[in-house]
Amino acid sequence: MELFSLSVFALTIPAVIFAGISKGGFGSGVAFASASILALMLEPGVALGLMLPLLMLIDVTSLPAYWRKWDWPAARILLLGGVPGTVLGALFYAWADADTIRLIIGMVALSFVAWQFATARGLIRLGTRRAGPVTGLTGGLGLGFTSFVSHAGGPVAAVFLLGQGLAKTTYQATTVLVFWAVNLFKAGFYGGMGIFTRETLMMDLALAPFAVLGTWLGIKAHHYVSERVFFAITYVALTLTGLRLVWVALT
Numbered sequence: 001m002e003l004f005s006l007s008v009f010a011l012t013i014p015a016v017i018f019a020g021i022s023k024g025g026f027g028s029g030v031a032f033a034s035a036s037i038l039a040l041m042l043e044p045g046v047a048l049g050l051m052l053p054l055l056m057l058i059d060v061t062s063l064p065a066y067w068r069k070w071d072w073p074a075a076r077i078l079l080l081g082g083v084p085g086t087v088l089g090a091l092f093y094a095w096a097d098a099d100t101i102r103l104i105i106g107m108v109a110l111s112f113v114a115w116q117f118a119t120a121r122g123l124i125r126l127g128t129r130r131a132g133p134v135t136g137l138t139g140g141l142g143l144g145f146t147s148f149v150s151h152a153g154g155p156v157a158a159v160f161l162l163g164q165g166l167a168k169t170t171y172q173a174t175t176v177l178v179f180w181a182v183n184l185f186k187a188g189f190y191g192g193m194g195i196f197t198r199e200t201l202m203m204d205l206a207l208a209p210f211a212v213l214g215t216w217l218g219i220k221a222h223h224y225v226s227e228r229v230f231f232a233i234t235y236v237a238l239t240l241t242g243l244r245l246v247w248v249a250l251t
Contacts, residue, residue: 020214
C-alpha cells in the first residue's frame, strides 16, 4: 500500500495522537494499540518501523514532566531484564514472517484485554504484595521481547510495577523512564535490520506534531480524565483489532 495516501494518514494521525495520550498520561500500557491498529492496513514491519521514532519522540516529550518522580529500583530491575529481552525479540523478528508477527501482535492485544478483565473481576490480584527481583527480571525480559516485536511492553511492565504498590504519578514516571531507555536500545536493532526505511522516516516527520500534541493532551489528562473511560474505549478497540489480526494471520 502507498504509505503517503489519504487513507493511511486518516488511520495514522488518530493512532499517533492516541499513543501520545496513552504514554503521556496513562502509563504506556495501551500505547501499543496504535501499532496494532496500523498493522491492520500496513505490513507489520512497516507499522513497527513507523511507530518507533514517534514513540521515542513521545518518550522525550513526556520525560521532563515526570523527571525524578520515578522509582529507580523498580526501573533498574526492569531494564536489567529488558536488555536480553530486546535481543531475544530481535532474534525472533529476524526468523518470523509477516503473518507470524501479525499473530503475535493480535494475541498480545487479546491477552491484554483478558488480563484486564481478570483483574477487574478479582481473578488476578496485583498490588497486594510487593513483587520481588525475580518477578522484575522476568517482567523485564518479557517487556524487552514484546516491545521489540509489537511495541507491547507496557502491559508486561504493568504486572511488575502494579505489584510494587506505586502511587499513580510514580508509576507513570517509572514507565516513561523505562520505555525511553528500552526504545532507544531497540532503535539500533531496528536500524540495523532495515525496519526503518526512508518512507517511514519521512512519514514520521509529517506525524511528529501529532505525537507531541497527543503527549501534551496525555499529560493534562493524567490529572483530570477518568482512567475508566479511557481504558474502556481502548479495550473495545484492542479486542476488535486483535481478533482481526489473528484472523488475517491464520487465513
